[in-house]
Amino acid sequence: MDISKSRAATQGGVSLARIDEIQAAETRDFRAARPKSEAAIGNGLAGFFGGVPMHWMKDWPTPFPILVERAKGATITDTDGNRLADFCLGDTGSMFGHSPEPVARAIRRQSRRGLTYMLPSEDALVLGGLLAERFGLPHWQIATTASDANRFALRVARAVTGRSRILVFNGCYHGAVDETFVRLFDGRPANKAGLAGEFRDLTQATRVVEFNDLAALAAELAHKDVACVITEPVLTNCCMVLPEPGFLEGVRRLTRDNGTLLLIDETHTISTGPGGYTGKHGLEPDLFVLGKPVAGGVPASVWGMSEAVASSFAEYNRTKEPGYSGIGTTLSANPLQFAAMRATLEEVMTEDNYAHMEKLAARLADGLEATIKRHGLPWHVARVGARVEFICAPGPLRNGSEASAAHAPELEAAIHVALVNRGVLIAPFHNMMLISPATKKRHVDRLIAAFDDIAVRLVA
Structure with missing residues (x-):
């Protein structure tokens, strides 16, 4: 046969x-x-x-x-x-669930008060503390999608480290962030197949290694040009790949040893528990992103920074050339997001x-x-x-x-x-x-x- x-x-x-x-x-x-x-x-x-x-x-x-x-x-x-x-x-x-009652109630309440005005609302007074308490990092910003949040967090990582490259794991998914669309083909990095209108060689900005391969990660970080490793704790937007024992701890150790920041994207792994995989397993990211369900179905995302990253970024902002940072969009951090997110964190993600x-x-x-x-x-x-x-x-x-x-x-x-x-x-x-x-x-x-x-x- x-x-x-x-x-x-x-x-x-x-x-x-x-x-x-x-x-x-x-x-x-x-x-x-x-x-x-x-x-x-x-x-x-x-x-x-x-x-x-x-x-x-x-x-x-x-x-x-x-x-x-x-x-x-x-x-x-x-x-x-x-x-x-x-x-x-x-x-x-x-x-x-579709239209959780606490979220639907918050949306009805806020809809009578205005949907967006680029200013904080009463819910914002509470929300920052809720995010810090829930996810462990002290400084937060609101975006509209996890793609946006990841883009903004990576800008911060490059700003505070002065490095240009990022590193991803083969098969990863971080929304529509351009430089994460790099894959290994026969062991060699290349643009992911099927990208529409992509005119750049994304491998010039991105290193890529296999998930669960600490030796390969160590070799790529040794170049000392990687600003940030961006990863989900579990590869999910593929056939699911779980981390092997000690892998995530090894990622944290290697990034610290090489002056590289670690961004944990919990947009899918928030299924693990109220604090995500990070909270349940005691991970220690420098940057944290969560999108999709964080506002109960209202488009919203959050990204957080450690004290050290926030301090470095504040100093960077004090000395950088004036002008638009490339971080933020007009409809981000609107009061509808605040209301829905507060209801989700307080009454739904229990x-x-x-x-x-x-x-x-x-x-x-x-x-x-x-x-x-x-x-x-x-x-x-x-x-x-x-x-x-x-x-x-x-x-x-x-x-x-x-x-x-x-x-x-x-x-x-x-x-x-x-x-x-x-x-x-x-x-x-x-x-x-x-x-x-x-x-x-x-x-x-x-x-x-x-x-x-x-x-x-x-x-x-």
Whole structure:
């Protein structure tokens, strides 16, 4: 038998012919259940390039995007009346559920007082202290997206160190920050494939090494030209890669030894607990970024600085040439963000809610793992707090290269549509599932049962 041909004919241990068969059947069922959605959006939305308001909406594996009528708690209802247990939760933006009541109440209150005026409000008086207490760093700024926050924090890092380069881990994701789009191809750094309109060689500003490789990190930091290492504590916007024991401690030690700052981006790993992975595991970042769910669904992000970084940056500002710093946007730090963020930190991101999320996430992970084992699939499950992924390849994964090789796009797309047809929505990227405070045991059990039913069909 030609082994190479055999491997090419399968994905995740399932034949491509079987995957195609299931995809076709599930696509028919999806269309049949959504005639109103198909009539309204099946040929695209008028006036929008590509037929969607933001091109990511075309990345759903469904034949056309689901037209949402309403979302509340952990449930989405589409225009055809189909109800979905939502484990995508806006790809983390609604990680604490759709329209948490404390946040909705704060939005209603602030909407009567004005939405933006580039001045602080009463909520801002409280918010700074809440951020310092929750995340451990003393000095904070508000931005609108985590991409913005990461850009601004990296500017500060370069300003206070006088160094031009940053370092990322292969396979990382930090939003739309240009210089983080560097990857290793056959061991050599290069611009990430598929970038639109990129005219620069980003490797001139960025060093890149594999996650969990302290020796490679030490070698790159030894050049003494890296202002900042920017990393998630767990690689998440790929097939999830967990840090090996001692890795994050080694990153902290090596950055300090080489005069390099450490930026922890918790935008996805805030699923770990009220203080994120940083709080739970005692990490000591110089800079900290959190976006997406921090204001309960209202666009907002925060970035914090240690006392040493803030002091150095203040001195830099006293001596730099006058003019625009390149940090900040007009709609950042508006009173709607203050109100929603305060409500989220005080009433939504609570220990009790996280305990509920952790318990159900463990139930979900255990149920998925049991199904995988029962059907003899060469897959595994990864989890960081309330964030769970099933990965259609053996694991655990050690780095970004392994995570990239683990993707099974046709298989994952077929599973996604099949889950939707069984009343469950997961993220359109890398099989990510989130548990919110509004998620119920019945939602989790529905997902496990749907996953098992699909697995039966895949291995039939």
